[in-house]
Amino acid sequence: MKYQFTNDKPIYLQLMEVFKMAIVSGEFKPGAKVDSVRDLAMNAQVNPNTMQKALSELERIGLVRVERTSGRFITDDAELIDSMKKEMAAVEIGAFLKKMESIGIEKKETVKLINSYKGD
Numbered sequence: 662m663k664y665q666f667t668n669d670k671p672i673y674l675q676l677m678e679v680f681k682m683a684i685v686s687g688e689f690k691p692g693a694k695v696d697s698v699r700d701l702a703m704n705a706q707v708n709p710n711t712m713q714k715a716l717s718e719l720e721r722i723g724l725v726r727v728e729r730t731s732g733r734f735i736t737d738d739a740e741l742i743d744s745m746k747k748e749m750a751a752v753e754i755g756a757f758l759k760k761m762e763s764i765g766i767e768k769k770e771t772v773k774l775i776n777s778y779k780g781d
Contacts, residue, residue: 664705676715684724685746695733
């Protein structure tokens, strides 16, 4: 996993975004065991308390679960993962449409441009 932090929001929120992306993209498979807080913190070069806070928030929203004697695991809830994926896509689409409007291209024209896009 790749970590690149900015100063615009707390690190634990940025860690949550990295984990969410890894979960919805399939990098972290449903039901997979999560490394220890200490190992994750060392890998991300953050304080273990910061990593713990990020993981606790992921638990709160249901993307990670704790099994008392076994550790943390990625959720098996495919509906929750799909819902999170759609939510993240909506945020990205909204930001993209806002950017397009700021350069003077309306939504209908943006859709036409997307449909005609040939890619790399």
